[in-house]
Amino acid sequence: MYFKKAIKPQHHQPNSKRFIVLLMATFLSMCIGSLVLFFSLSTALRHHGHHNNHDHFVGAPTQPIYNPSTNGFISEACKASRDPPTCEYSLSSSSGGPPYQTLLDTIQLAIWVSQKNLRIAQSMVSDILAASAGNLNRSNAAKTCLEVLNYSDYRSNLTAAALRGGGIKDSRAWMSAALVYQYDCWSALKYVNGTSKVNETMAFLNDLLGLSSNALGMMLNFDNFGEKTELWTAPKTERDGFWERVDGSGGGSGFGFKGGVPAMLKPDVTVCKGGGGCDYATVQEAVNAAPDNAPERRFVILIKAGVYEETVRVPLEKKNVVFLGDGIGKTVITGSGNVGQPGVSTYNSATVGVVGDGFMASGLTIQNTAGPDVHQAVAFRSDSDLSVVENCEFLGNQDTLYAHALRQYYKLCRIQGNVDFVFGNSASFFDSCLILVAPRQINPTKGEKNAVTAHGRIDPAQFTGFVFLGCVINGTEEYMKLYYSKPSVHKNYLGRPWKEYSRTVFIQSTLEALITPDGWLPWSGDFALKTLYYGEFDNVGSGANISGRVSWSSQIPAEYMNRYSVQNFIQGDQWIPTSG
Numbered sequence: 001m002y003f004k005k006a007i008k009p010q011h012h013q014p015n016s017k018r019f020i021v022l023l024m025a026t027f028l029s030m031c032i033g034s035l036v037l038f039f040s041l042s043t044a045l046r047h048h049g050h051h052n053n054h055d056h057f058v059g060a061p062t063q064p065i066y067n068p069s070t071n072g073f074i075s076e077a078c079k080a081s082r083d084p085p086t087c088e089y090s091l092s093s094s095s096g097g098p099p100y101q102t103l104l105d106t107i108q109l110a111i112w113v114s115q116k117n118l119r120i121a122q123s124m125v126s127d128i129l130a131a132s133a134g135n136l137n138r139s140n141a142a143k144t145c146l147e148v149l150n151y152s153d154y155r156s157n158l159t160a161a162a163l164r165g166g167g168i169k170d171s172r173a174w175m176s177a178a179l180v181y182q183y184d185c186w187s188a189l190k191y192v193n194g195t196s197k198v199n200e201t202m203a204f205l206n207d208l209l210g211l212s213s214n215a216l217g218m219m220l221n222f223d224n225f226g227e228k229t230e231l232w233t234a235p236k237t238e239r240d241g242f243w244e245r246v247d248g249s250g251g252g253s254g255f256g257f258k259g260g261v262p263a264m265l266k267p268d269v270t271v272c273k274g275g276g277g278c279d280y281a282t283v284q285e286a287v288n289a290a291p292d293n294a295p296e297r298r299f300v301i302l303i304k305a306g307v308y309e310e311t312v313r314v315p316l317e318k319k320n321v322v323f324l325g326d327g328i329g330k331t332v333i334t335g336s337g338n339v340g341q342p343g344v345s346t347y348n349s350a351t352v353g354v355v356g357d358g359f360m361a362s363g364l365t366i367q368n369t370a371g372p373d374v375h376q377a378v379a380f381r382s383d384s385d386l387s388v389v390e391n392c393e394f395l396g397n398q399d400t401l402y403a404h405a406l407r408q409y410y411k412l413c414r415i416q417g418n419v420d421f422v423f424g425n426s427a428s429f430f431d432s433c434l435i436l437v438a439p440r441q442i443n444p445t446k447g448e449k450n451a452v453t454a455h456g457r458i459d460p461a462q463f464t465g466f467v468f469l470g471c472v473i474n475g476t477e478e479y480m481k482l483y484y485s486k487p488s489v490h491k492n493y494l495g496r497p498w499k500e501y502s503r504t505v506f507i508q509s510t511l512e513a514l515i516t517p518d519g520w521l522p523w524s525g526d527f528a529l530k531t532l533y534y535g536e537f538d539n540v541g542s543g544a545n546i547s548g549r550v551s552w553s554s555q556i557p558a559e560y561m562n563r564y565s566v567q568n569f570i571q572g573d574q575w576i577p578t579s580g
């Protein structure tokens with residue numbers, strides 16, 4: 001009961017039933033469509049006449065209808081797809097898209113096709129929302145969906161721009177996030193799938209994921225092989241023996257990175273309990289005061305010692321917001337949101353949730369006090385690309401730290417919980433952090449199984465994963481007492497695969513006795529065991545003995561270590577401040 005259900009994304013399996021569902025979805029959307037939809041449909045009508053307008057949308061791989069003399073790049077580029085026939089069909093039948101004269105143009109076309117269908121998904125979800133008055137669960141799910149699909153659109157826009165500017169790593173990071181959000185919408189609807197409209201929308205989103213995956217696979221191949229399309233293939237992972245091109249030589253030379261939240265930042269505003277002598281009495285008011293979309297400027301909020309009982313949201317438009325506290329345990333932001341409450345999802349249970357890029361925090365505690373018997377209850381959720389969190393503490397039980405999407409750097413942090421307490425589908429780097437398992441059950445001596453991580457990568461081309469470098473994995477003092485009283489019933493694992501391509505590595509870390517010899521825990525049956533990548537290298541401690549590890553975990557070959565450096569994994573050398 002403590003465990004979330006495994007969700008197997010059924011990736012764009014082409015079949016004729018699906019195609020009919022898509023046609024129906026298109027027709028339904030047509031009836032109640034938005035302005036955007038009207039535009040795309042009218043374009044379709046102009047080009048194909050009424051009966052063929054489905055050609056404009058997600059396609060099923062029937063007979064190829066393209067002209068081989070003009071689609072050279074399409075068939076080359078679609079070698080990077082997990083489903084080349086659908087890829088070729090969707091690109092070659094997408095009239096009205098940008099012109100494609102080069103391989104890069106073809107990747108742009110794949111993004112365009114994905115985004116065009118994303119707009120349709122948005123209008124389908126709007127329809128669900130409009131039809132859900134009086135149904136709290138469904139209207140909440142639809143609202144979450146609209147929010148995350150907008151993030152998906154935003155990240156897709158950035159992807160296209162980065163690709164034009166030659167920023168292949170950024171474009172991969174952003175397109176990976178676009179997929180995260182499309183999947184989140186699917187996932188939100190899954191829990192309210194009582195109507196046929198919801199069913200159709202889920203099927204549509206599933207196909208949309210396939211289209212987005214095509215674009216992402218092309219970027220992965222472009223990054224690694226450039227225009228040598230003879231080398232392009234469907235995305236492979238470390239499990240297939242595929243190691244990405246890296247900068248610098250191998251052998252761990254990239255592991256001396258030093259950077260973090262700069263010292264001596266000048267506060268723009270101050271927050272203190274009660275407000276006396278400060279600018280604001282709540283953290284949220286201070287966040288609201290930050291300028292919108294000021295990409296080149298930090299907005300530093302000094303949060304003085306005190307316990308702030310509030311839910312804090314840093315929205316997309318508040319960029320480079322910095323939280324400076326008076327120290328761990330002194331400045332405390334606390335909440336108790338959890339999925340047991342009406343209308344609350346894991347996503348919005350977070351005490352602090354950050355979406356704006358460039359977030360930084362230092363010297364504070366963020367906690368969720370919902371307790372060990374209420375399931376998912378997030379303390380900190382982050383979607384902030386290029387975020388730096390140093391010397392912070394995160395306290396909770398199940399799902400403490402939701403490193404949801406994009407590139408995040410945590411240094412010298414203390415993260416406490418029990419079930420899946422570091423999870424999400426970001427590319428996150430944990431440098432010298434203390435990871436502590438806390439007791440969880442009503443009847444704590446009975447025993448339990450805890451997974452420290454549950455990384456949620458859904459696609460082999462996604463940029464994401466968790467890297468732990470120089471961390472300590474231990475239990476709290478209280479937990480270790482319990483543990484030693486009967487080690488055989490208290491099982492702790494480094495991670496388990498929330499999604500099919502889960503990726504997590506532990507490098508030069510101390511794994512204390514509480515980590516079981518198995519090391520890693522299955523999610524459900526053999527789900528993801530052939531596709532995940534769980535790597536270890538050069539760890540110490542009595543939990544680091546690898547002789548009893550599950551067969552589906554790996555030792556990272558020394559020559560590929562550099563793949564997981566701050567530079568190569570999250571390009572941290574380009575954005576984490578290195579001066580005081």
Ligand SMILES: *[C@@H]1O[C@H](CO)[C@@H](O)[C@H](O)[C@H]1NC(C)=O
Nearest residue numbers: 135136137339341342343344
């Ligand atoms: C809404 O969801 C909660 C659990 O999240 C469930 O207990 C409740 O029955 C649902 N309500 C409806 C009307 O489906």
Ligand SMILES: *[C@@H]1O[C@H](CO)[C@@H](O)[C@H](O)[C@H]1NC(C)=O
Nearest residue numbers: 146147150151153154316317
């Ligand atoms: C979508 O995101 C944009 C930022 O790119 C924002 O201005 C807009 O308000 C958002 N729309 C919704 C419905 O959230």
Ligand SMILES: *[C@@H]1O[C@H](CO)[C@@H](O)[C@H](O)[C@H]1NC(C)=O
Nearest residue numbers: 150151152153154155156157
């Ligand atoms: C993405 O770009 C399009 C075209 O410029 C724009 O209309 C749309 O609002 C953008 N989406 C977001 C979420 O910013």
Ligand SMILES: *[C@@H]1O[C@H](CO)[C@@H](O)[C@H](O)[C@H]1NC(C)=O
Nearest residue numbers: 189190191192193194199202
């Ligand atoms: C939708 O819900 C039904 C039960 O109401 C379930 O059997 C089915 O698997 C769900 N569909 C999906 C795609 O999750």
Ligand SMILES: *[C@@H]1O[C@H](CO)[C@@H](O)[C@H](O)[C@H]1NC(C)=O
Nearest residue numbers: 193194195196197198199200
């Ligand atoms: C939705 O789909 C599921 C299976 O995917 C099915 O069991 C259920 O009956 C469908 N519900 C409606 C209302 O169509």
Ligand SMILES: *[C@@H]1O[C@H](CO)[C@@H](O)[C@H](O)[C@H]1NC(C)=O
Nearest residue numbers: 472474475476477480510512
């Ligand atoms: C792990 O925790 C125990 C109990 O609190 C403590 O004695 C031990 O020193 C810790 N290990 C590390 C490596 O910090």
Ligand SMILES: *[C@@H]1O[C@H](CO)[C@@H](O)[C@H](O)[C@H]1NC(C)=O
Nearest residue numbers: 517541542544545546547548
């Ligand atoms: C690792 O575990 C194996 C079997 O459990 C044991 O034989 C071996 O001595 C251990 N190695 C170390 C270094 O503790």
